[in-house]
Amino acid sequence: MTRIIAGFLGGRRIEVPKSGTRPTSDRVREAVFNALAARLDFAGLAVLDLYAGSGALGLEAISRGASSALFVESDQRAAA
Template sequence: MTRIIAGEFRGRRLGVPAESTRPTSDRVREAVFSMLGARADLDGLRVLDLYAGTGALGIEAVSRGAASAVLVEADRRAARVVRDNVAICRAGNRVRVVDRTVESFLTAGAGPFDLVFIDPPYDLSSDDVAAILALVLPALTDGAWVVVERGSRSVAVDLPDGLEAVADKKYGDSRVQLAHRVDSPS
């Protein structure tokens, strides 16, 4: 069972697509928001949740005070579940679901965002995730935060210039990298 952990929607149970996604566990989600909370104030942030799956990360951010979230999910069945989860939380006025590939969404000029979650399928290569990070970079505000969740056996993703590694932690079968948007060297 996936549920919202804290904030306005605390305790709401979220649906999970049958076989097409691997939802971030409540334990990992709590650890991610603890990492963020120690470094940033979520109030008023614009959030992007890529490979949304259930939408739990983006919805949790809004529950904890983010102003808005865009949840991108290419799998139509999963996108339908994400829409249902947004409705369960009555968050439709602050959360938008986009059923499109991450690459097509980002190349269309998305942004600006203050916080981005990237939780791709664990079998996506580190090089592919690095390419997504390069596409995300122009959509970030100064000082934005990026959270990348991968399998615990994955190698750390190489960050593009303009992103600085802040934390790299393992929680069970998940590895979470936290990065911060910085000015790239001139």
């Protein structure tokens, strides 16, 4: 299981398949989004989450104010 770090969905957990996926760790996601937040405002952004897996990156962006996210994942087991 992984979780949304911040924003209006902060703290919510995301279920991921028990095997075959390796979600981006909370620590890495937090660092990436903190670096991005220092340079841009998420409000109204459209986000593209390639190789989405659990979708945690796109959901994190929405939680922080992005208006939409497009999730692309080729593995049907990961795209639940």
